[in-house]
Amino acid sequence: MFSLLILPGDGIGPEVMTEVKRVISWFQDKRGLKINIEEGLVGGASYDKHGIPLTEEMLRKALEVDAVLLGAVGGPDYDNLRFDLKPERALLKLRKELDLFANIRPAQCFDALASFSSLKKDIVSGLDIVIVRELTSGIYFGEPRGIHTDGSNERIGINTQRYTESEIRRVAISAFELALKRSKKLCSMEKANVMESGVLWRDVVNEVHADYKEVELSHMYADNGAMQLVRDPKQFDVIVTDNLFGDILSDCAAMLTGSLGMLPSASLGNKKVNGLPRAMYEPVHGSAPDITGQSKANPIACILSFSMALRYSFSDLKNADLLERCIEKVLAKGYRTPDLMMGDNGQLCSTTEMTDKILEELEAI
Ligand code: NAD
Numbered sequence: 001m002f003s004l005l006i007l008p009g010d011g012i013g014p015e016v017m018t019e020v021k022r023v024i025s026w027f028q029d030k031r032g033l034k035i036n037i038e039e040g041l042v043g044g045a046s047y048d049k050h051g052i053p054l055t056e057e058m059l060r061k062a063l064e065v066d067a068v069l070l071g072a073v074g075g076p077d078y079d080n081l082r083f084d085l086k087p088e089r090a091l092l093k094l095r096k097e098l099d100l101f102a103n104i105r106p107a108q109c110f111d112a113l114a115s116f117s118s119l120k121k122d123i124v125s126g127l128d129i130v131i132v133r134e135l136t137s138g139i140y141f142g143e144p145r146g147i148h149t150d151g152s153n154e155r156i157g158i159n160t161q162r163y164t165e166s167e168i169r170r171v172a173i174s175a176f177e178l179a180l181k182r183s184k185k186l187c188s189m190e191k192a193n194v195m196e197s198g199v200l201w202r203d204v205v206n207e208v209h210a211d212y213k214e215v216e217l218s219h220m221y222a223d224n225g226a227m228q229l230v231r232d233p234k235q236f237d238v239i240v241t242d243n244l245f246g247d248i249l250s251d252c253a254a255m256l257t258g259s260l261g262m263l264p265s266a267s268l269g270n271k272k273v274n275g276l277p278r279a280m281y282e283p284v285h286g287s288a289p290d291i292t293g294q295s296k297a298n299p300i301a302c303i304l305s306f307s308m309a310l311r312y313s314f315s316d317l318k319n320a321d322l323l324e325r326c327i328e329k330v331l332a333k334g335y336r337t338p339d340l341m342m343g344d345n346g347q348l349c350s351t352t353e354m355t356d357k358i359l360e361e362l363e364a365i
Contacts, residue, residue, distance in 0.1 A: 001034045002314050003065040007042040007058070010078075010087060011287025012297035013071025014045075019299035019355040020069065020306050023323070026362055031319055038065070042094075043073025043087030043287075053090035062094055066272075067313040068280040069306060070094075072287040095135065098278045100267035101167070102174035103135040103246065104312070105284065106304075107233070107253035107263075112331040113340065116258025119230060124256050129236045130182070131253055132175040133246025135267060137167045138197075140243050161197045163242065168204040174268055174277075175240035176212040181317070185237040187218045189225040189245055201242065222249065229253055260285045261298025261339045264305035266312055279313045281305040291338075295350035298337040300327055303358065326361035330354070 004024075008017035027033035040046075040058045047053050053073070062068050073087035083089070094100075109117060109127035117124040142160030149155050172188070179186040188205045190198035202219055209217045220228065222245040228235060229249060233256055241249060254263055263285065269278035283301030291297055304327070311320040335357045336346035349357065 001036055002067070003036045003038070004309065005061050005065040005068045006037055006039045007062075007068060007070045008039070008045070009042050009071040009073040009287065010044040010075045011072055011289050011292045012285075013043075013073065013287055015292070015295075015297050015351055016283065016299040016302040017069075017071045019351060020302050022355055022359065023303055023306060023362075026359055027319055027323075030362070031322075033316070033319065035314075042070060042090045044075055044078045046090065047078065047081070047085060047087065051085075053085060053087050054093050059093065059097055062098060062280075063278075066274070066276050066279070067309045068094065068098075069302075069309060070280060070282040071302060072283065072285060074287045075289045075292075094280060095267060098267075098280060099136065099269045100278065100280055101134060101136045101270075102171050102268045103133040103250075104130060104174075104178065104266040104268060104308070105133065105250045105254065105263070106130045106265075106308070107250075107257050109257045110262075110328050110331050112328070112334070113258050113262070115342065116340070117256055119233075119256060124233065127233050127256060129233060129253065130178060130238050131246060131250045132171065132178060132238060132240040133250055134163075134167065134171040134241070134243045135246075136243075137163055138243035161195065161242075161244070163197050163200060165200065165204050168201050169208055170270065172205045172208040172240060175238055176208060176215055178312075179215045179238040180212065181311070183237045184215045185218075186215050187220055187225070187236055187239050189220050189222040189239060189241040189249065191222055191245075192219070193221055197242075205240070225249060226252060229256070254284065259298065259339045261301050261337060262304070263301050264308050266305070266308045268312065276313055279309065281309045281313075295352065296338045297351045298339050299351050299355055300337075303327065303355070322362070322365060323358075326358050326365065329361050330357045333357075 008014035109124040114121045114125040139161040142162035190201040192198035192202045307320045307323045310316040334346045
Protein backbone atom coordinates (compact mmCIF):
# COMPACT_ATOMS: atom_id res chain seq x y z
CA MET A 1 0.00 0.00 0.00
CA PHE A 2 1.47 3.35 -1.12
CA SER A 3 0.77 6.64 0.60
CA LEU A 4 0.00 9.91 -1.15
CA LEU A 5 -0.46 13.33 0.42
CA ILE A 6 -2.73 15.57 -1.66
CA LEU A 7 -2.28 19.32 -1.22
CA PRO A 8 -4.77 21.12 -3.51
CA GLY A 9 -3.63 24.64 -2.54
CA ASP A 10 -5.22 27.77 -4.00
CA GLY A 11 -7.10 29.14 -7.02
CA ILE A 12 -7.66 26.42 -9.62
CA GLY A 13 -5.56 24.02 -7.49
CA PRO A 14 -8.60 22.58 -5.65
CA GLU A 15 -10.63 22.53 -8.90
CA VAL A 16 -8.13 20.42 -10.83
CA MET A 17 -7.36 18.27 -7.79
CA THR A 18 -11.05 17.35 -7.45
CA GLU A 19 -10.75 15.89 -10.94
CA VAL A 20 -7.53 14.03 -10.14
CA LYS A 21 -9.25 12.45 -7.12
CA ARG A 22 -11.98 11.12 -9.44
CA VAL A 23 -9.28 9.56 -11.63
CA ILE A 24 -7.51 8.06 -8.60
CA SER A 25 -10.82 6.59 -7.36
CA TRP A 26 -11.31 4.96 -10.75
CA PHE A 27 -7.88 3.31 -10.55
CA GLN A 28 -8.61 2.20 -6.97
CA ASP A 29 -12.01 0.74 -7.89
CA LYS A 30 -11.27 -0.70 -11.30
CA ARG A 31 -7.56 -1.49 -11.38
CA GLY A 32 -6.97 -2.48 -7.76
CA LEU A 33 -4.59 0.44 -7.17
CA LYS A 34 -3.61 0.46 -3.51
CA ILE A 35 -2.98 4.00 -2.36
CA ASN A 36 -3.73 5.47 1.01
CA ILE A 37 -4.64 9.13 0.51
CA GLU A 38 -4.41 11.98 2.98
CA GLU A 39 -5.27 15.56 2.19
CA GLY A 40 -4.06 18.83 3.68
CA LEU A 41 -3.76 22.57 3.35
CA VAL A 42 -0.89 24.43 1.72
CA GLY A 43 -0.20 27.99 0.57
CA GLY A 44 -2.94 30.61 0.95
CA ALA A 45 -5.42 27.97 2.11
CA SER A 46 -3.10 27.10 5.01
CA TYR A 47 -2.45 30.78 5.73
CA ASP A 48 -6.21 31.44 5.96
CA LYS A 49 -6.65 28.69 8.57
CA HIS A 50 -3.33 28.64 10.43
CA GLY A 51 -1.67 31.99 9.66
CA ILE A 52 1.29 30.30 7.91
CA PRO A 53 1.60 28.74 4.42
CA LEU A 54 2.87 25.36 5.67
CA THR A 55 2.39 23.99 9.18
CA GLU A 56 4.95 21.75 10.88
CA GLU A 57 2.34 18.99 10.95
CA MET A 58 1.84 19.18 7.17
CA LEU A 59 5.60 19.19 6.60
CA ARG A 60 5.95 16.12 8.84
CA LYS A 61 3.24 14.34 6.82
CA ALA A 62 4.98 15.29 3.56
CA LEU A 63 8.19 13.76 4.90
CA GLU A 64 6.42 10.54 5.92
CA VAL A 65 4.44 9.73 2.77
CA ASP A 66 5.69 8.06 -0.42
CA ALA A 67 4.69 11.01 -2.59
CA VAL A 68 3.10 14.47 -2.44
CA LEU A 69 0.72 15.71 -5.14
CA LEU A 70 0.32 19.48 -5.10
CA GLY A 71 -2.15 21.63 -7.07
CA ALA A 72 -0.98 25.25 -7.09
CA VAL A 73 -0.42 28.03 -4.58
CA GLY A 74 -0.74 31.80 -4.58
CA GLY A 75 -3.17 34.46 -5.67
CA PRO A 76 -3.90 38.17 -5.43
CA ASP A 77 -5.29 37.91 -1.86
CA TYR A 78 -1.82 37.01 -0.65
CA ASP A 79 0.33 39.32 -2.78
CA ASN A 80 0.89 41.86 -0.01
CA LEU A 81 1.81 39.39 2.73
CA ARG A 82 5.21 39.45 4.38
CA PHE A 83 7.74 37.47 2.30
CA ASP A 84 7.93 34.56 4.77
CA LEU A 85 4.13 34.24 4.87
CA LYS A 86 3.58 34.18 1.12
CA PRO A 87 2.01 30.96 -0.26
CA GLU A 88 5.03 30.33 -2.52
CA ARG A 89 7.24 29.96 0.59
CA ALA A 90 5.45 26.66 1.27
CA LEU A 91 6.69 25.29 -2.05
CA LEU A 92 10.27 26.34 -1.39
CA LYS A 93 10.15 24.88 2.12
CA LEU A 94 8.73 21.56 0.88
CA ARG A 95 11.39 21.32 -1.83
CA LYS A 96 14.16 22.16 0.62
CA GLU A 97 13.03 19.94 3.52
CA LEU A 98 12.33 16.98 1.25
CA ASP A 99 15.68 17.72 -0.45
CA LEU A 100 14.13 17.42 -3.91
CA PHE A 101 17.23 17.91 -6.01
CA ALA A 102 16.03 16.46 -9.34
CA ASN A 103 13.30 18.35 -11.15
CA ILE A 104 11.77 16.30 -13.92
CA ARG A 105 9.83 18.01 -16.65
CA PRO A 106 8.47 16.01 -19.54
CA ALA A 107 7.76 17.80 -22.79
CA GLN A 108 5.30 15.59 -24.56
CA CYS A 109 3.41 16.77 -27.58
CA PHE A 110 0.11 15.00 -28.10
CA ASP A 111 -0.48 14.72 -31.85
CA ALA A 112 -3.88 16.36 -31.58
CA LEU A 113 -2.25 19.49 -30.12
CA ALA A 114 0.78 19.70 -32.40
CA SER A 115 -0.59 22.80 -34.14
CA PHE A 116 -0.45 24.63 -30.77
CA SER A 117 3.31 24.68 -30.81
CA SER A 118 5.13 27.69 -32.15
CA LEU A 119 7.26 25.25 -34.16
CA LYS A 120 6.22 23.43 -37.32
CA LYS A 121 3.86 20.51 -36.70
CA ASP A 122 6.18 17.81 -38.08
CA ILE A 123 9.01 18.96 -35.79
CA VAL A 124 6.97 18.52 -32.58
CA SER A 125 4.36 15.92 -33.48
CA GLY A 126 4.94 12.83 -31.32
CA LEU A 127 7.61 14.59 -29.26
CA ASP A 128 8.26 12.90 -25.90
CA ILE A 129 11.36 14.09 -24.05
CA VAL A 130 12.23 14.67 -20.40
CA ILE A 131 14.51 17.29 -18.90
CA VAL A 132 16.12 16.53 -15.54
CA ARG A 133 17.18 19.79 -13.92
CA GLU A 134 19.35 19.97 -10.80
CA LEU A 135 17.19 21.97 -8.41
CA THR A 136 18.94 22.69 -5.13
CA SER A 137 22.43 23.93 -5.99
CA GLY A 138 24.40 25.81 -8.65
CA ILE A 139 24.36 29.51 -9.37
CA TYR A 140 21.01 30.22 -7.64
CA PHE A 141 22.49 29.14 -4.31
CA GLY A 142 26.31 29.54 -4.59
CA GLU A 143 28.25 31.95 -2.36
CA PRO A 144 29.51 34.64 -2.57
CA ARG A 145 26.52 36.43 -4.00
CA GLY A 146 25.09 39.93 -3.81
CA ILE A 147 25.55 43.43 -5.15
CA HIS A 148 28.70 45.14 -3.86
CA THR A 149 30.28 48.51 -4.50
CA ASP A 150 33.97 48.59 -5.36
CA GLY A 151 36.56 51.28 -4.54
CA SER A 152 35.54 53.47 -7.46
CA ASN A 153 31.86 53.35 -6.45
CA GLU A 154 30.94 50.99 -9.25
CA ARG A 155 28.30 48.38 -8.33
CA ILE A 156 29.17 44.75 -8.98
CA GLY A 157 26.55 42.00 -9.15
CA ILE A 158 27.91 38.60 -8.09
CA ASN A 159 26.57 35.07 -8.28
CA THR A 160 28.64 31.94 -7.99
CA GLN A 161 28.22 28.73 -9.95
CA ARG A 162 29.29 26.03 -7.51
CA TYR A 163 28.73 22.28 -7.65
CA THR A 164 30.16 19.53 -5.49
CA GLU A 165 30.83 16.09 -6.97
CA SER A 166 28.13 14.52 -4.83
CA GLU A 167 25.52 17.06 -5.98
CA ILE A 168 26.31 16.25 -9.61
CA ARG A 169 26.50 12.50 -8.94
CA ARG A 170 23.07 12.24 -7.31
CA VAL A 171 21.23 14.12 -10.07
CA ALA A 172 23.15 12.14 -12.71
CA ILE A 173 22.04 8.90 -11.03
CA SER A 174 18.40 10.11 -11.12
CA ALA A 175 18.77 10.87 -14.83
CA PHE A 176 20.39 7.51 -15.67
CA GLU A 177 17.67 5.70 -13.68
CA LEU A 178 15.05 7.58 -15.64
CA ALA A 179 16.78 6.82 -18.93
CA LEU A 180 16.72 3.12 -17.99
CA LYS A 181 12.92 3.31 -17.65
CA ARG A 182 12.64 4.98 -21.07
CA SER A 183 14.67 4.49 -24.24
CA LYS A 184 18.10 4.27 -22.54
CA LYS A 185 19.42 7.47 -24.08
CA LEU A 186 20.79 10.37 -22.03
CA CYS A 187 22.27 13.71 -23.12
CA SER A 188 24.12 15.78 -20.50
CA MET A 189 24.34 19.53 -21.10
CA GLU A 190 26.83 22.00 -19.60
CA LYS A 191 29.40 24.51 -20.81
CA ALA A 192 32.58 22.54 -20.20
CA ASN A 193 34.23 24.65 -22.93
CA VAL A 194 34.18 27.81 -20.76
CA MET A 195 33.22 26.77 -17.19
CA GLU A 196 35.22 24.65 -14.74
CA SER A 197 31.98 23.58 -13.06
CA GLY A 198 31.01 22.24 -16.50
CA VAL A 199 34.26 20.26 -16.75
CA LEU A 200 33.55 18.69 -13.36
CA TRP A 201 29.92 18.06 -14.36
CA ARG A 202 31.05 16.17 -17.48
CA ASP A 203 33.67 14.16 -15.53
CA VAL A 204 31.23 13.07 -12.85
CA VAL A 205 28.48 12.19 -15.35
CA ASN A 206 31.05 10.03 -17.19
CA GLU A 207 31.99 8.34 -13.89
CA VAL A 208 28.34 7.58 -13.09
CA HIS A 209 27.94 6.19 -16.62
CA ALA A 210 30.25 3.32 -15.65
CA ASP A 211 27.34 1.93 -13.58
CA TYR A 212 24.82 2.42 -16.39
CA LYS A 213 26.64 1.03 -19.42
CA GLU A 214 23.38 0.05 -21.13
CA VAL A 215 22.46 3.75 -21.38
CA GLU A 216 23.83 5.59 -24.42
CA LEU A 217 25.36 8.81 -23.06
CA SER A 218 26.17 11.94 -25.06
CA HIS A 219 27.38 15.40 -24.00
CA MET A 220 26.39 18.72 -25.51
CA TYR A 221 27.22 22.34 -24.73
CA ALA A 222 24.08 23.94 -23.33
CA ASP A 223 23.96 26.72 -25.93
CA ASN A 224 24.03 24.15 -28.72
CA GLY A 225 21.43 22.20 -26.70
CA ALA A 226 19.08 25.20 -26.80
CA MET A 227 19.50 25.43 -30.56
CA GLN A 228 19.01 21.67 -31.06
CA LEU A 229 15.87 21.72 -28.90
CA VAL A 230 14.12 24.03 -31.33
CA ARG A 231 15.79 22.63 -34.46
CA ASP A 232 15.15 18.92 -33.92
CA PRO A 233 13.81 18.18 -30.41
CA LYS A 234 12.99 14.55 -31.23
CA GLN A 235 16.72 13.70 -31.34
CA PHE A 236 16.60 13.72 -27.49
CA ASP A 237 15.05 11.41 -24.95
CA VAL A 238 16.33 12.32 -21.46
CA ILE A 239 18.42 15.47 -20.91
CA VAL A 240 20.25 16.17 -17.65
CA THR A 241 21.56 19.61 -16.84
CA ASP A 242 22.30 22.03 -14.01
CA ASN A 243 19.96 24.44 -12.26
CA LEU A 244 20.50 27.53 -14.43
CA PHE A 245 20.63 25.83 -17.83
CA GLY A 246 17.76 23.55 -16.77
CA ASP A 247 15.61 26.52 -15.85
CA ILE A 248 16.00 27.99 -19.32
CA LEU A 249 16.00 24.77 -21.35
CA SER A 250 12.93 23.32 -19.61
CA ASP A 251 10.88 26.48 -20.24
CA CYS A 252 11.98 26.39 -23.85
CA ALA A 253 11.01 22.72 -24.13
CA ALA A 254 7.66 23.42 -22.45
CA MET A 255 6.69 25.78 -25.24
CA LEU A 256 7.31 23.03 -27.79
CA THR A 257 4.12 21.42 -26.53
CA GLY A 258 1.69 24.33 -26.47
CA SER A 259 -0.47 24.97 -23.40
CA LEU A 260 0.52 25.45 -19.77
CA GLY A 261 -2.58 23.46 -18.82
CA MET A 262 -0.94 20.32 -20.20
CA LEU A 263 2.40 20.30 -18.39
CA PRO A 264 3.14 18.09 -15.37
CA SER A 265 6.34 17.96 -13.32
CA ALA A 266 8.03 15.89 -10.65
CA SER A 267 10.71 16.74 -8.14
CA LEU A 268 12.60 13.77 -6.78
CA GLY A 269 15.01 13.42 -3.85
CA ASN A 270 17.08 10.67 -2.29
CA LYS A 271 15.66 7.25 -1.59
CA LYS A 272 13.90 6.72 1.73
CA VAL A 273 14.21 3.60 3.88
CA ASN A 274 11.53 1.82 1.84
CA GLY A 275 13.59 2.34 -1.34
CA LEU A 276 11.27 4.94 -2.91
CA PRO A 277 12.69 8.39 -3.67
CA ARG A 278 11.10 11.31 -1.84
CA ALA A 279 8.90 12.96 -4.40
CA MET A 280 6.57 15.83 -5.09
CA TYR A 281 4.41 16.01 -8.21
CA GLU A 282 2.76 19.18 -9.43
CA PRO A 283 1.48 20.81 -12.59
CA VAL A 284 3.82 23.46 -13.97
CA HIS A 285 1.04 26.06 -13.97
CA GLY A 286 0.10 28.34 -11.08
CA SER A 287 -3.23 29.07 -9.40
CA ALA A 288 -4.65 30.94 -12.46
CA PRO A 289 -6.73 33.52 -10.55
CA ASP A 290 -8.11 34.86 -13.85
CA ILE A 291 -10.13 31.67 -14.43
CA THR A 292 -10.65 30.41 -10.86
CA GLY A 293 -14.21 29.28 -10.11
CA GLN A 294 -15.29 29.34 -13.76
CA SER A 295 -14.91 25.63 -14.64
CA LYS A 296 -12.39 26.63 -17.31
CA ALA A 297 -9.25 25.08 -15.82
CA ASN A 298 -7.65 22.29 -17.80
CA PRO A 299 -7.22 19.38 -15.35
CA ILE A 300 -4.81 17.45 -17.62
CA ALA A 301 -1.53 18.91 -16.24
CA CYS A 302 -2.53 17.78 -12.75
CA ILE A 303 -3.84 14.40 -13.96
CA LEU A 304 -0.55 13.87 -15.82
CA SER A 305 1.29 14.79 -12.60
CA PHE A 306 -0.54 11.90 -10.94
CA SER A 307 0.48 9.72 -13.86
CA MET A 308 4.10 10.69 -13.18
CA ALA A 309 3.60 9.61 -9.55
CA LEU A 310 2.37 6.23 -10.80
CA ARG A 311 5.40 5.93 -13.03
CA TYR A 312 8.22 7.26 -10.87
CA SER A 313 7.10 6.70 -7.26
CA PHE A 314 4.93 3.62 -7.52
CA SER A 315 6.68 2.00 -10.54
CA ASP A 316 3.23 1.35 -11.99
CA LEU A 317 4.11 1.86 -15.64
CA LYS A 318 1.05 -0.05 -16.90
CA ASN A 319 -1.48 2.25 -15.28
CA ALA A 320 0.57 5.35 -16.15
CA ASP A 321 0.66 4.29 -19.81
CA LEU A 322 -3.06 3.53 -19.74
CA LEU A 323 -3.94 6.94 -18.32
CA GLU A 324 -1.75 8.80 -20.81
CA ARG A 325 -3.15 6.79 -23.71
CA CYS A 326 -6.71 7.69 -22.67
CA ILE A 327 -5.85 11.39 -22.41
CA GLU A 328 -4.35 11.21 -25.89
CA LYS A 329 -7.55 9.60 -27.22
CA VAL A 330 -9.77 12.24 -25.65
CA LEU A 331 -7.69 14.99 -27.27
CA ALA A 332 -7.68 13.14 -30.59
CA LYS A 333 -11.49 13.05 -30.47
CA GLY A 334 -11.42 16.85 -30.28
CA TYR A 335 -12.46 17.52 -26.68
CA ARG A 336 -10.91 20.78 -25.47
CA THR A 337 -10.94 22.95 -22.37
CA PRO A 338 -10.94 26.67 -23.33
CA ASP A 339 -7.13 26.96 -23.17
CA LEU A 340 -6.91 24.33 -25.93
CA MET A 341 -9.51 25.84 -28.24
CA MET A 342 -8.16 27.17 -31.51
CA GLY A 343 -10.73 28.68 -33.81
CA ASP A 344 -13.80 26.39 -33.94
CA ASN A 345 -11.73 23.22 -33.92
CA GLY A 346 -12.83 20.94 -31.12
CA GLN A 347 -15.67 20.49 -28.72
CA LEU A 348 -15.57 22.82 -25.74
CA CYS A 349 -15.44 21.11 -22.31
CA SER A 350 -15.57 22.34 -18.75
CA THR A 351 -13.00 21.11 -16.21
CA THR A 352 -15.36 18.36 -15.06
CA GLU A 353 -16.47 17.37 -18.56
CA MET A 354 -12.84 16.88 -19.64
CA THR A 355 -12.40 14.42 -16.76
CA ASP A 356 -15.72 12.75 -17.66
CA LYS A 357 -14.31 12.10 -21.14
CA ILE A 358 -11.05 10.69 -19.74
CA LEU A 359 -13.00 8.39 -17.40
CA GLU A 360 -15.18 7.27 -20.31
CA GLU A 361 -12.05 6.32 -22.26
CA LEU A 362 -10.67 4.43 -19.24
CA GLU A 363 -13.97 2.55 -18.92
CA ALA A 364 -13.88 1.68 -22.62
CA ILE A 365 -10.46 -0.02 -22.43
P1 NAD B 1 -0.51 30.84 -13.92
O1 NAD B 1 0.17 29.62 -14.36
O2 NAD B 1 -1.39 30.72 -12.74
O3 NAD B 1 -1.41 31.41 -15.15
C1 NAD B 1 -0.85 31.86 -16.38
C2 NAD B 1 -1.94 31.80 -17.48
O4 NAD B 1 -2.18 30.44 -17.83
C3 NAD B 1 -3.27 32.36 -17.01
O5 NAD B 1 -3.89 33.03 -18.08
C4 NAD B 1 -4.08 31.13 -16.64
O6 NAD B 1 -5.48 31.30 -16.78
C5 NAD B 1 -3.53 30.10 -17.61
N1 NAD B 1 -3.57 28.76 -17.00
C6 NAD B 1 -2.75 28.29 -16.03
N2 NAD B 1 -3.08 27.04 -15.72
C7 NAD B 1 -4.14 26.71 -16.50
C8 NAD B 1 -4.93 25.55 -16.62
N3 NAD B 1 -4.73 24.43 -15.88
N4 NAD B 1 -5.95 25.55 -17.49
C9 NAD B 1 -6.19 26.64 -18.27
N5 NAD B 1 -5.47 27.77 -18.20
C10 NAD B 1 -4.45 27.80 -17.32
O7 NAD B 1 0.61 31.95 -13.68
P2 NAD B 1 0.47 33.43 -13.09
O8 NAD B 1 -0.81 34.06 -13.57
O9 NAD B 1 1.75 34.06 -13.39
O10 NAD B 1 0.41 33.25 -11.50
C11 NAD B 1 -0.82 33.22 -10.76
C12 NAD B 1 -0.49 32.84 -9.32
O11 NAD B 1 0.04 31.52 -9.29
C13 NAD B 1 0.55 33.75 -8.68
O12 NAD B 1 0.18 33.96 -7.35
C14 NAD B 1 1.83 32.93 -8.75
O13 NAD B 1 2.74 33.26 -7.73
C15 NAD B 1 1.29 31.53 -8.58
N6 NAD B 1 2.13 30.48 -9.15
C16 NAD B 1 2.19 29.32 -8.47
C17 NAD B 1 2.89 28.25 -8.99
C18 NAD B 1 2.86 26.95 -8.24
O14 NAD B 1 2.05 26.78 -7.35
N7 NAD B 1 3.72 26.00 -8.58
C19 NAD B 1 3.54 28.36 -10.22
C20 NAD B 1 3.44 29.56 -10.92
C21 NAD B 1 2.72 30.62 -10.38
